[in-house]
Amino acid sequence: NAGVMQNPRHLVRRRGQEARLRCSPMKGHSHVYWYRQLPEEGLKFMVYLQKENIIDESGMPKERFSAEFPKEGPSILRIQQVVRGDSAAYFCASSPWTLGNEQFFGPGTRLTVL
């Protein structure tokens, strides 16, 4: 089992461009979580998805941010019209369907907005 994969590991965008962050969960895991870690700050929950469903997006900014977890393929976190304040490390985690299970984290994508 390869573990949670995230790509790219580093992403540089200019203000106004779009950023697409990908997360492939561990095999057999149907729950995906996205977190943001701003410089000098802790981990903040953004969104929780199951296949083809957004379960909880209470941590997502109201505008420019969206997430999906299609039936086939990785989960995508999309940030439109990026601004400098979006610069952060974005982590994805996955867990199996059982309630209360451990989350397995990916290595993160470090987004830098110039």
Next chain:
Amino acid sequence: AQRVTQPEKLLSVFKGAPVELKCNYSYSGSPELFWYVQYSRQRLQLLLRHISRESIKGFTADLNKGETSFHLKKPFAQEEDSAMYYCALSGTTGNQFYFGTGTSLTVIP
């Protein structure tokens, strides 16, 4: 509502000294509590969870339901313990996770 509170953003202790990282939670029902650790340049990984009641790398954490706390303790800190530590809570509905803001532990040689 803040589910998990880690009051200390930074904590420094000397090598060999005891260390305690505080975590308080707010949740109705019976949550599961976890400690995650992030060493420099590594991914976040599970350190321990309260239901397993085991000691990992010398760390233990006891769930105190009366005080709604899940403090992480180690009797003798080592330099390799320097890392970011996150307390986390899993609710009994919806499989949601709540993380604290983290405590950065530095063990001084």
